[in-house]
Amino acid sequence: MSKLIEAVRRGRIDDVVTIVNGMTAAERRGELPALKALRKEFRDAWVTPQLQAASPALLMAGLACQSGAAAVASWLTASGWERMWVAEKRFLPMLEERPAEWLTELAHRISDRRPSTDIRYHLLEAIVQAARCPMPVTDASVHAWIRNIYGNSWNTDVIAERLRQSPYLTPMVAGLFTAGGTGQALNSGHSNKDNPWLLALARLTAEGTLDRATMVDGCLGRLLRGGTAVDQRVFHRLLLDLDLSAEEHAGHAADWRALAADALQPVAVHAQSVLAELALTGSLPTHDLADMTRAVLTRPEKNLVRAQLKLLDTVATRDTATADALLPAASHALTHEDTEAQERALKLIERHGTHLTDAASREEILTSAAPIAPGLRTRVVEALGTGAEEALHAAGEDTLPPVPSPVALASPPASATETAEETGALLASHGILPVADFERTLDGLVRWAHEDRAALLEALEPTAATRWWSRTCRRPLPDDSVPSAFAPSHVRFTPRLALDLVLAGLHQRITPRTAKAVLDGGGAHAGCLPDGPFRARFWEIAHRLLTDPQPFLLSTPSWDNGLLEPGELTDRLKTYQRLGAHVGACDFAQALLRVRTTDRAAAETAAERAALLGTPEGQRLADWLRTGGLTGTVLHRTVTDQTTPVVRSGEITALHMFPLAFRELGSPALGSHHRCWCAATTAVQQTHWPALLPEHPELIALRLIQHVLPCAQYPEKDPDVCSVLPLLAQSPGASGPATSLVVAGGLGVQRQEDRIAAVDALLLLAAQKKLDPGALATDLGALMLIGIVTPSRLAESLGTAASTGAYRTVWTVLRDALPPLLSKDLSPAESRGLGELLTVAAECAERTGAQGVIPGLDPIADRRGSSRLVSQARRLRAALAGT
Incomplete structure (x- = not known):
């Protein structure tokens, strides 16, 4: 063991300095392998008083024996150094003796480490000052600066004073807006409203220590850049703390428009309110308001869309000359998923349509109205005054997906x-x-x-x-x-x-x-x-x-x-x-x-x-x-407990001569919603089942019922359980009550991906004319009554099916599925989502021109109030009455 290694192990840092000073460059390099081995030994060992004493000595010896800036940076920023402060007063003077170019490279090497590296910012600052070079602004250096400013105090006054004393305040604050993850670093467990960092930055900006324009541009630029929700919330809060003036808002109108279109909802709401104030004071050109409206109306958030339409109504009422620019933009809400937004856009067009003077504006509105329901489109035409000849054409047949043709298996592998x-x-x-x-x-x-x-x-x-x-x-x-x-x-x-x-x-x-x-x-x-x-x-x-x-x-x-x-x-x-x-x-x-x-x-x-x-x-x-193979195989739908739908099959005698495992396929079976604890509980297995009995998908569907229906109540039961349903729908055999019940259950399961698979199966069955809408409606009504399928999830599934163009198919299902539910005295919990289901029904009825009476609809439509359930019941009744 060399004298240097012995001094390191004993923790004698003064002896380490003396020994190193007496060594040649070659001798120092020769000690490096032993020092690195000792470093690994210390890193893997338990922390003891002896190791704590030796660690600063090892740090000092390694820095003295390294010659390259990259090697020194790696040694200095390695994790796990104990009592590093003991060595700092020794190695800092030694480093400062190096040439400025070398120190500059060292500063950049340290700053280029990962942000998670434990960089001592005060050491980096001392190296930069010794090199007389600009402070490197990187993710790692900015995060190290944030930690250094925080220290052990989260008090706004203390942080503000530390910021004032920071010699590199300007470049490091600029780095807050460019470095990754700084929002999370500044968050520090505080609510954004009382975050000491943000309040300190706002205070320094107000007193002029920080440039206000730079701070405002930095916040807006960071919000436009996007990022995590935490980042967005932190910089949005800082922007609020800066308290921009009306002139500053107007000067950044383009940024606010972009944020209203694409930012997170809280930021977009703020941007929208700023732009609304500019629009109402005449500081926002009408064409900019129209462009911003088109972007906002594509967002899914109902509150944003409704607020935007209200703003347009206010502006158009104040100045009727804006109708040509604003109404075409408002017409984009006619196809929004929020029916209330659709109605508001329609009323806006009806209220201000007479002020239109430009043919191109009328044409854009008619184009936007083309996909909507016939009754609503007629109202648009009437509002524009273009004549009844522009009204909607008669409803046509459903647009259903093409049924994939079976593909022949390729020849067996040739070798x-x-x-x-x-x-x-x-x-x-x-x-x-x-x-x-x-x-x-x-x-x-x-x-x-x-x-x-x-x-x-x-x-x-x-x-x-x-x-x-x-x-x-x-x-x-x-x-x-x-x-x-x-x-x-x-x-x-x-x-x-x-x-x-x-x-x-x-x-x-x-x-x-x-x-x-x-x-x-x-x-x-x-x-x-x-x-x-x-x-x-x-x-x-x-x-x-x-x-x-x-x-x-x-x-x-x-x-x-x-x-x-x-x-x-x-x-x-x-x-x-x-x-x-x-x-x-x-x-x-x-x-x-x-x-x-x-x-x-x-x-x-x-x-x-x-x-x-x-x-x-x-x-x-x-x-x-x-x-004919398994001829005479008959399945029957029945109910238990007077309400619960089940499917039964009798014994299949044609399988008596088959091996035991196959013979059991012919035993009497019951398909119900009770949970099944069986072996094959994954989609990977179940997707191969239809190919076992391609001409008899009902026997497969019968066994799937007890897998699918429980997933409407237990979301973790069988992930992807419905992925087999489209394959089952494509089977060449006939469908029947088992297929109807399993698809009905699939439309109401909790996982969205499974509901989409059930929708695909529904559309494929309809495209092959294998769907029995009455049977499916009966099953859906029964499953909703016993609480297995909820109206809200069914509304989402059938709404998805209708949006593909299958309005007539969905209507024929809902026409018979709704009466049992509407006629029952439902509790508030049981009726949750029924308004959304009536929305889908009304949309389908309007598009198909359906007429008639739905039992149980009138009492709901006659209720007082304007809840979604009541308003959509009235809408459906009006559509069925042809009014």
Whole structure:
């Protein structure tokens, strides 16, 4: 141990200075490795009195032995120095002896550190003063200055005095407006109103210590730049504390217009009030007011939009000549989501429309009114006096989304390498696995395991090395037990885990006896259908890979929706017969459930060919195709407790000859809103369910009811639970009561993303003419009455559907869903959101020209007051009466 290291360990800083002064530059550099090692040792050790004494000595030794400014900056700003103040009085004179250029570089190196670095501002200030250079203004230096000014006092008077004494006050205050995160640093846990920093800055500005124009420009510039809510609130408060005059407001009118358009709501409200004052005093040109109005009316905040329309009304009343500029701008509120804003804009046009003189202004107003409801558009036309011929055209058919056409699966992977690459890509991806990619890759694994197992294993080596089972299951478990993740009780048997099971079987990490035992238990699923058939199919594949690899899978679908063409399945059975391959029971069962039976001509042709094969499987396929598969499957909607909707299915005898896991699909079932604690609780699993029974989506919807409906009451139950609904709606099979009930529940779940998925399903069903509006309305009415679906969430969902152009579809649903709710004596809590639902209904009725009477509407419309519920009930009644 050198003398220097010994002095450092003993904490003798005077000895360190003496030893260093007697060393050459080369000797100092030679000590650096030992000093750095000691620094690491100290950083990792517990803080003791000995370490506290040694730390200043180590800091001093390191600074003396470093020669470059960058190295000194890193050493000086490192974290964890103890009792740094002890070393400061020693190393500051030593640093000040360095050349000015070197000190300038050191100051910049220190200032360029991250803002979170513990920079001692007074040290930086001393270095800058010694270098006689400008103070570097960076994020780190500004944050260090803020901490230094704060010190241990949050008193406004103390902070103001410290600011006055700061030698670099002007550049550092300018840095407050440019450095990142200074709003948070200035916030310091105070409410903005009594923040000592902000009050001190305002005081120094008022007394002239700080330049007022610079402060005002800095605040406005920081607000225009945007940033976090904390930043915006702090600098907005500082701007308020500066108390701008009317002349200063007018001089920054452009900045206020930009803030009114894009800033956070509190800042935008302030900007709007400033501009309103300028407009009312004649200091804001009319064209600037119109431009600012167009921007404000695109904002979602109702208070901003309504206040802006009120301002326009006041200005237009004072000076009728402004109508040509202001009314076209006000017309942009006609399509705002706030119906009250729409009505105010319409009344504004009606009140001042006679003062319009410019044809271009009239044209812009008519263009803005084009998307709105026919009745409202007629009022606009009448207000403009352009004649009835300009009125709205008759309501047309709904605009519904195009139904995606099924896509044929691509050819199987052409090589073992391609199969391995696609397997690795699927396992490394996140989220939902597309059925087509998943099934094609699975078939590729089976094919190449049969054709060239060695080549496939070699190609899979990089992927297998990253999988958990390659580390935890290096060999089959000695008692033939199932690895825990593959165990039947595992509740997350996702498609990726299914691929892992296949790969584990391929690599012989489970035994044939284990796989056979699970299969004999029906796939041993955890009680959730159709999770059982899904599991059983993969356990059979793993078992076959261990015992008798298949040439390919019979059940691979022809299309991405899960359908399998009957002629293609017949060809596969013929190939199996030629190769003498054994047909897997679960594989064949899945193939039968996927085979298309609705194309009777193709089914009869394939049945004749299958019967000629002379095999048991060929005859079963022929019989299945001739009888139409799962024919006679009927589901019934009923109610329990006189109000709760449920869907029941009877026993499906056509599944009696299927393996146990598939046979359970045919057992009697009940779909209700009661919570289901089953294995498959994720969208990753459920999105593969429709492809299991593509011609019978009702059997899938029946099992989804108990997943979807609870999510209207328990938001964390099944995230993304409704992502399966659009796939279910696209299934080629017919929909029925189960689909209606599960979509009804989806429209009212708590997560917005799930509600949007349910809206997509609703629109897809309507586009295929598979939607039963009456059944959906009945389910929605019942679910609202028992509190599972709330009117507010349903209003948002159906409003979204209507905004896509499906006004007629939404109206036919609401027409029958509203009466049970309107006729009930609802408490204030139960009626919350009903006004929004009536808003959607009124909008749809106006756009479609619907007429008639809604039971229960008149008593609400006849109430006193102008609440949203009452006003929208009157609006709906007027629309249905054609007035």
